[in-house]
Amino acid sequence: xxxxxxxxxxxxxxxxxxxxxxxxxxxxxxxxxxxxxxxxxxxxxxxxxxxxxxxxxxxxxxxxxxxxxxxxxxxxxxxxxxxxxxxxxxxxxxxxxxxxxxxxxxxxxxxxxxxxxxxxxxxxxxxxxxxxxxxxxxxxxxxxxxxxxxxxxxxxxxxxxxxxxxxxxxxxxxxxxxxxxxxxxxxxxxxxxxxxxxxxxxxxxxxxxxx
Amino acid sequence: xxxxxxxxxxxxxxxxxxxxxxxxxxxxxxxxxxxxxxxxxxxxxxxxxxxxxxxxxxxxxxxxxxxxxxxxxxxxxxxxxxxxxxxxxxxxxxxxxxxxxxxxxxxxxxxxxxxxxxxxxxxxxxxxxxxxxxxxxxxxxxxxxxxxxxxxxxxxxxxxxxxxxxxxxxxxxxxxxxxxxxxxxxxxxxxxxxxxxxxxxxxxxxxxxxx
DNA sequence: GTCTATACACTGATAGAC
DNA sequence: GTCTATCAGTGTATAGAC
Numbered sequence: 001x002x003x004x005x006x007x008x009x010x011x012x013x014x015x016x017x018x019x020x021x022x023x024x025x026x027x028x029x030x031x032x033x034x035x036x037x038x039x040x041x042x043x044x045x046x047x048x049x050x051x052x053x054x055x056x057x058x059x060x061x062x063x064x065x066x067x068x069x070x071x072x073x074x075x076x077x078x079x080x081x082x083x084x085x086x087x088x089x090x091x092x093x094x095x096x097x098x099x100x101x102x103x104x105x106x107x108x109x110x111x112x113x114x115x116x117x118x119x120x121x122x123x124x125x126x127x128x129x130x131x132x133x134x135x136x137x138x139x140x141x142x143x144x145x146x147x148x149x150x151x152x153x154x155x156x157x158x159x160x161x162x163x164x165x166x167x168x169x170x171x172x173x174x175x176x177x178x179x180x181x182x183x184x185x186x187x188x189x190x191x192x193x194x195x196x197x198x199x200x201x202x203x204x205x206x207x208x209x210x211x
Numbered sequence: 212x213x214x215x216x217x218x219x220x221x222x223x224x225x226x227x228x229x230x231x232x233x234x235x236x237x238x239x240x241x242x243x244x245x246x247x248x249x250x251x252x253x254x255x256x257x258x259x260x261x262x263x264x265x266x267x268x269x270x271x272x273x274x275x276x277x278x279x280x281x282x283x284x285x286x287x288x289x290x291x292x293x294x295x296x297x298x299x300x301x302x303x304x305x306x307x308x309x310x311x312x313x314x315x316x317x318x319x320x321x322x323x324x325x326x327x328x329x330x331x332x333x334x335x336x337x338x339x340x341x342x343x344x345x346x347x348x349x350x351x352x353x354x355x356x357x358x359x360x361x362x363x364x365x366x367x368x369x370x371x372x373x374x375x376x377x378x379x380x381x382x383x384x385x386x387x388x389x390x391x392x393x394x395x396x397x398x399x400x401x402x403x404x405x406x407x408x409x410x411x412x413x414x415x416x417x418x419x420x421x422x
Numbered sequence: 423g424t425c426t427a428t429a430c431a432c433t434g435a436t437a438g439a440c
Numbered sequence: 441g442t443c444t445a446t447c448a449g450t451g452t453a454t455a456g457a458c
Contacts, residue, residue, distance in 0.1 A: 036246025206417030
């Protein structure tokens with residue numbers, strides 16, 4: 001039964017091609033922005049003819065939308081650590097670690113997200129208003145509980161969350177600037193550890209948590 | 212002498228038109244990115260025919276370059292407060308205030324800068340390597356002196372600077388997200404004050420400075 | 423200096439052979 | 441499902457009248 005040596009069903013091949021295209025698209029959208037990206041560039045990077053992209057994703061915008069949604073998913077999953085923790089040191093510390101890991105290993109996604117938000121979220125505004133709003137309020141409640149329990153200083157939960165997002169995502173979105181200021185070299189393993197450590201140290205001490 | 216009632220010399224008219232174009236360009240580049248911005252959109256926003264833009268700025272890129280350079284200038288001037296201060300509480304506190312003011316009143320500029328850096332600084336890489344590098348090292352030295360004098364906790368100066376940039380610019384670059392999470396309303400005067408206060412409080416406490 | 427009209431290149435999207 | 445060839449629309453930039 002030669003047709004079973006590799007069970008490449010139609011569905012599997014479709015998912016494979018889609019992933020190839022989505023990975024290439026994420027990189028190109030991150031490097032050039034939505035307007036600067038071209039279907040030709042994405043096709044070249046994926047190693048496919050341009051027409052194939054339109055077979056899997058009818059329009060440039062539909063492809064872009066899928067890229068942004070995938071990033072949002074990764075981003076939300078990193079937030080799980082927040083809920084499982086009992087103390088702010090654990091929860092916020094682990095959240096910083098998780099988000100720094102994403103900034104390091106998934107910088108293109110972070111850039112696409114930043115670009116989308118900077119341009120007033122033309123395609124994911126509904127996500128901001130529903131999923132992100134719900135998530136934010138839920139986490140704000142947890143922070144308020146920690147404050148009420150005397151586990152941390154009474155800071156504004158929203159501004160604390162913005163600071164967590166800003167500092168961690170900065171290492172992805174402004175990675176090129178950081179690399180330039182690092183003598184043109186990407187951060188080494190030790191430097192990434194130092195970055196994580198610095199961010200956690202300043203923020204945790206900043207909210208009155210002993211490190 | 213009727214021709215002197217308004218001394219609109221050629222040079223003055225040129226500067227006026229240039230400013231009109233540059234202001235419009237900054238907004239459009241911020242909203243749409245370099246690739247998404249069109250000379251037509253900029254011309255419409257400036258209230259001029261498209262050809263006039265090419266009279267003052269030969270290419271789209273030269274116009275963009277000028278916009279980015281202007282932002283960098285504003286950005287550097289805000290940093291003066293850093294040097295005039297004797298203590299970290301003064302210097303860093305005033306720096307945060309200054310940068311938050313820019314984020315509030317000059318958000319388009321911040322977005323253009325962020326976009327330029329995210330796309331690997333195609334037009335201002337030389338600035339990053341010279342002016343920004345020099346500025347950063349100078350400020351890192353000041354921070355190290357403060358640490359040596361026992362005025363603040365021993366944190367990595369570079370990561371502290373990145374945190375200052377990240378947190379303050381976040382209020383401009385991700386202003387739309389913050390507005391959405393604020394029920395769709397822009398931050399009020401009181402909310403901006405609270406934001407400034409929160410950022411200063413957490414960071415200053417985070418570096419071991421009594422507020 | 424200012425503006426209209428236009429040249430020329432490129433992009434997203436599709437038709438149609440295989 | 442995959443690819444080549446092509447179309448219609450849009451963008452930057454310029455020529456040339458005023």
